[in-house]
Structures are given as structure tokens and as C-alpha cells.
Amino acid sequence: MIYLDHAATCPLRKPVWDVMGRLVGDADFNPASVHSPGGRAASVLEEARQVIATALSTKRSDVLFTGGGTxxxxxxxxxxxxxxxxxxxxLVSAVEHKAVLEAARRAAAEGAVxxxxxxxATGWLDPRTLEERLGGKAEVPTLVSVMWANSEVGTVQSVRDLCEIAHGHGATFHTDAVQACGKVPVSLAEVPADLLTVTAHKLGGPVGIGALVRRGEIPLEPLAYGGSQEKSLWPGTQNxxxxxxxxxxxxxxxxxxPESADRWRALRVELEGQLRAAIPDLRVHGEEAPVRLPHLLSVGVEGCDQAALLTALDLAGIAVSAGSACASGAATGSHVLEAMGxxxxxxxxxxxxxFGPSTTAADVETAAMQVARSVERLRGSDA
Ligand SMILES: Cc1ncc(COP(=O)(O)O)c(C=O)c1O
Structure with missing residues (x-):
């Protein structure tokens, strides 16, 4: 199977597995326990917190572990x-992950505006739009949440400008960096966001653990109660x-x-070129965006049934996705593509x-060939 769905989950990487394996029987205890096995678990947890903080250029105490990006x-x-x-x-962009959009919807039901x-059309939020919307100095507590990069089409937002604008108006800035982290430089020294989301499984780490970076003690109400772990903001036994x-x-x-990013970018250009050569009316989503994620390519093929194409590719040994679950009533099933018109x-x-660490040029070539074949067959069968 050629796996080209790392944006869904990047399988556990061998060095990650090795590190975790070495800790079995050594640190798989409750970090809150006062005995020495508990103390060992607590130091492993805190060392990990420090590594994550360093990777994101922030302080260890800013990193709050959660169960993932959502x-x-x-x-x-x-x-x-x-x-x-x-x-x-x-204020949220129209192309946020549902974890942000649905949370905002819930907040609206509770009285937030x-x-x-x-x-x-590329999925990019023009910072001037935010500037206009914010108007003067915020009179009520205001949150701006714009993702660092889009999970469906790969458009990278101008987060530095957006953060600066939000701060200039006295607003708090949150960014979902789940897809950007590890693919483009994500540094809180460069973009001083107040809140930042990351998750392990898009990086070849384990599923079920992520972090919210909270800087400057931004007030947050916990969503669960019953423990003092993670400053009481994400209570429960840590992992x-x-x-x-x-x-x-x-x-x-x-x-x-940047070697991985350069390698992926070259593979993306290659895949895009081969697909275009075989399918001249292919549409590349976010093609003209100022910056795109290096490892992600989203395309659209008119006159071809999506479910049938995904199934044909799966049978041919190519694992890809449509980038979003189908929503009834929407033409593409994607709120992101709808927002892009x-x-x-x-x-x-x-x-x-x-793409991920294991993706090769041969994978890309085979995938392009299989897509071309399947599209030709499916379009032919519809005629
Ligand atoms: C941009 C973005 N945010 C959040 C999530 C959710 O992360 P998790 O699967 O860790 O809950 C995803 C996962 O697809 C994502 O792509």
C-alpha cells in the first residue's frame, strides 16, 4: 500500500516507538503519585514538556497536555x-477545522458574538479583512482564531500579520498549528500567539495526545473538572x-x-505535474496561495464520482483522502472548498x-499513474 494520507495521521515513527518502548516498565506510572515510580513518570512528563516548549520557542510552563488537537x-x-x-x-476564519468552528458555534449558543x-479563492484570509472587522479597540474580551495552515488544501495563513493585528486591537490570538507544525517553521518567538494548538499524531507521534500552548496566563475556563493536572485546565491522569x-x-x-520540506515540495511539484499532464482539466486547490504546505496537494476532478475514485484507488493500493468527510447538501462536502467558492x-x-517521512518519488509516480487510470475509467463509464 502506498500511504499518502499523512495529514490524517502519520504512522508512528520508529525512533518515536523506540523512545516509548524504552520507557515501558520505567515511566508508565501515575505522575501524580508521591512514590519514586510516580516521580520518574513525572520527570519524563516534564522533560517532554520542555522538549515541546523548546521546539515551539516558548516556556515549559506554557505547554498544557491534552488528548489532541480537537x-x-x-x-x-x-x-x-x-x-x-x-x-x-x-472571530474565526471560514476555513477553520470543525474543532474550532463547532466550539465557536457552541460559544455562540452560550451568548458569544x-x-x-x-x-x-485560495483559502487565504487577507489580514486587511481582520483589520476592518476588528475596527477600534476591543470593548469586550475578543478572541481571533485562525489556523496556521489549512488541513484540506494546505494554504498557509499570514499568521504573523494576523496576530499583530489582533494584538493591536486588544484581542487574544489563537492559532491551530496542527498541520503546520513540522512542515513549516512554527515558532512562538516569530509569531507571538497567545494560544496555539498542536497534536502528536500528525508528526509520527502517538494518537491521543496533543497540547494547547497558553502564554501570558490568558484566562480559560476548563471544559472538564476533577483534578489539578495541567493547571486544572485539562484534568485527569497524564500520559x-x-x-x-x-x-x-x-x-x-x-x-x-528544512530538508524534509524541500524534499516534499519537490515531490508535490512532481505529482502536480504528472497529474496535470494526464488530466488537463485538473483543478489544483489553493494553487495561487502566497504560501502552501510543502507536503500536501489537493486537487479536484470534474465529472468523476468521489467515492468511486477513492475506492478505485484503495483497490489499486493507494491510500489518499478527500480531505474532509462528506456533508449532505454541500456540492463538494467541504466547508473549506465552499468558502473558496x-x-x-x-x-x-x-x-x-x-506526504510523510517514508514517501518516495516512486510512490508519487505510481499514485499519479493510478489516479490517471482510474479517472479515465470512471469518466468513461459515466459517458
Ligand atoms: C487543522 C486541524 N486541527 C485539529 C485537528 C484535530 O486533531 P486531533 O485529531 O488530534 O484531534 C486536525 C485533524 O485532522 C486538523 O487537521
Missing amino acids: QSDNLAVLGFSRAAGPGPRI VEILPVD PLGAAGFAEAIRLARDEM IRPDGPYAVLRFS
Whole structure:
């Protein structure tokens, strides 16, 4: 099987597995226990916290472990809204992950004023749009949440400008860096976001652990109660082995950049070229974006059924995704493509290819050939 769906999950990397394996029987205890096995687990947890903090250029005490990106996004958006008291303002881009959009929707049901910021045809949010929307100095607690890079089409946002604008208006800035981390430089020294989401499994770390970085003691209301772990903001027994795996994955990703990014970019250009040659009317989503993620390519094929194409590719040994789950009533099934103005009349197959450490030029060549074959067959069978 050729696996080109690393943006969904990057399988556990061998060095990560090795680090975690070495800790079995050594640190798989409760870090809150006062005995020495508990103390050992606590030091492994804190060492991992330090590695993650260093990778993101922030302080160890800013890193709060959670169960992953969804939970971190919810804690950032809903936790901010609930801590802010009545009627906070929350501005989110139209292309956010559902973990942000649905948390904002919940906040709106609880009294927050939520505004959706439109994007252009490449999925990019023009910082001037944020500037205009924010107007003067914030009169109520205000949160701006814009992802560092998009998970479906790979458009990288101008987070530095957006953060500066938010701060200039007295707003708090959250960014979901789940897809950007390890693929483009993500540094809180460069972009001083107040809240930042990361998760381990997109980096070849274990599923089920992530972090919310919270700087400057931004007030947050916990979403769960019953323990003092993670400053009471994410209570419950912590996961030292998971944290150690997460730390190794983020350290590796950081050390391997920029070589990994250059390699992926070359593969992406190659794949795009081969697909275009075989399918001249292919649409590349976010093609003109100022910056795109190096490891991700999203394309659309008109006149081709998406489910049939994904199944054909799976049978041919190519694992890719459409980039989003289908939502009934929407032409493409994707709120991101809808926000970019992509609303085809007929069948439209979206394919998202995403590379990882194991992806080779031969994988890309085989994938392009199989896509071309399957599209030709499916289009022929529809005629
Ligand atoms: C941009 C983005 N945010 C959040 C998430 C959710 O992360 P997790 O799977 O760790 O809950 C994902 C996962 O697809 C994502 O791509």
C-alpha cells in the first residue's frame, strides 16, 4: 500500500516507538503519585514538556497536555469564551477545522458574538479583512482564531500579520498549528500567539495526545473538572509515555526541517505535474496561495464520482483522502472548498495527497499513474 494520507495521521515513527518502548516498565506510572515510580513518570512528563516548549520557542510552563488537537481547539475557543463572562466576541476564519468552528458555534449558543471571516479563492484570509472587522479597540474580551495552515488544501495563513493585528486591537490570538507544525517553521518567538494548538499524531507521534500552548496566563475556563493536572485546565491522569513520544516526534520533525520540506515540495511539484499532464482539466486547490504546505496537494476532478475514485484507488493500493468527510447538501462536502467558492454543478472528486517521512518519488509516480487510470475509467463509464 502506498500511504499518502499523512495529514490524517502519520504512522508512528520508529525512533518515536523506540523512545516509548524504552520507557515501558520505567515511566508508565501515575505522575501524580508521591512514590519514586510516580516521580520518574513525572520527570519524563516534564522533560517532554520542555522538549515541546523548546521546539515551539516558548516556556515549559506554557505547554498544557491534552488528548489532541480537537480538545486543544475546544479548550482555546470555548474555554476563552466561558472565562470571559457575558458576550465575548469570537472571530474565526471560514476555513477553520470543525474543532474550532463547532466550539465557536457552541460559544455562540452560550451568548458569544461569533463572526466568520471570509477567505479568498485560495483559502487565504487577507489580514486587511481582520483589520476592518476588528475596527477600534476591543470593548469586550475578543478572541481571533485562525489556523496556521489549512488541513484540506494546505494554504498557509499570514499568521504573523494576523496576530499583530489582533494584538493591536486588544484581542487574544489563537492559532491551530496542527498541520503546520513540522512542515513549516512554527515558532512562538516569530509569531507571538497567545494560544496555539498542536497534536502528536500528525508528526509520527502517538494518537491521543496533543497540547494547547497558553502564554501570558490568558484566562480559560476548563471544559472538564476533577483534578489539578495541567493547571486544572485539562484534568485527569497524564500520559508520560505519550508525552515522551510526542516530544521525540516534534524534535525529529524540527531537526529534519528544512530538508524534509524541500524534499516534499519537490515531490508535490512532481505529482502536480504528472497529474496535470494526464488530466488537463485538473483543478489544483489553493494553487495561487502566497504560501502552501510543502507536503500536501489537493486537487479536484470534474465529472468523476468521489467515492468511486477513492475506492478505485484503495483497490489499486493507494491510500489518499478527500480531505474532509462528506456533508449532505454541500456540492463538494467541504466547508473549506465552499468558502473558496468552489461549487461545481455535477460530480466532483476531491483528492488530498499528503506526504510523510517514508514517501518516495516512486510512490508519487505510481499514485499519479493510478489516479490517471482510474479517472479515465470512471469518466468513461459515466459517458
Ligand atoms: C487543522 C486541524 N486541527 C485539529 C485537528 C484535530 O486533531 P486531533 O485529531 O488530534 O484531534 C486536525 C485533524 O485532522 C486538523 O487537521
